[in-house]
Amino acid sequence: MAKTSTIQIKVGxxxxxxxxxxxxxxxxxxxERMNKAKAMMVAFWDAQEKTALRIxxxxxxxxxxxxxxxxxxSMMTMADTFKRATQSTPYVSQADDIRDFAREFSRKFIETQKKEEQQK
Structure with a gap:
């Protein structure tokens, strides 16, 4: 039998x-102890339905x-994952597109945050 691993998640x-x-x-x-987190995103791919299921x-x-x-x-990690999954195909450059979007997302967030601080 193939080795298995179990991931346990407890939400209070x-x-x-x-x-x-x-x-x-x-x-x-x-x-051996539980790891604490403030947020989580888990996605599963349903190949039959061709849809992502998320928590x-x-x-x-x-x-x-x-x-x-x-x-x-998370977006930067998704870019890394996409690059590894498509490493010898013409789609690899799209990982850079994901990274660029993530950087722009972060830049806009910081810019908006600064504006909010100035308005206080």
């Missing part, structure tokens, strides 16, 4: 079912600037 909810805590662990990691959660104490950084880093 308040009375309105809003996430208060997110913890995770995987059987193939050296850490997006964040805790109520996640700050907007943290969410922007989380998105920036």
């Amino acid at each position: 909810l308040d009375d309105q079912r809003v996430p208060e805590s997110i913890e995770w662990n995987a059987t193939d990691t050296a850490q 997006d959660l964040w805790t109520k104490d996640m700050m907007v600037d943290e969410m922007a950084e989380f998105f920036f880093q």
Whole structure:
């Protein structure tokens, strides 16, 4: 039988079912304790339906600037993944397009944040 790994995710909810805590662990990691997180995005590809299935959660104490950084880093990682998956094809340059978009997203966020600070 092929080796398997299990990823465990625990989400603590308040009375309105809003996430208060997110913890995770995987059987193939050296850490035996649960790892804390403020947000998570998990995507699965359903090949039969040709659609992505997602679980997006964040805790109520996640700050907007943290969410922007989380998105920036997630997009950069997606670019890396896309490049690895398409490494010997003409689509590899699209990984750079994803990175460019992520950088522009971050630049606009910072610019908007500065404007908001000046208005206070």
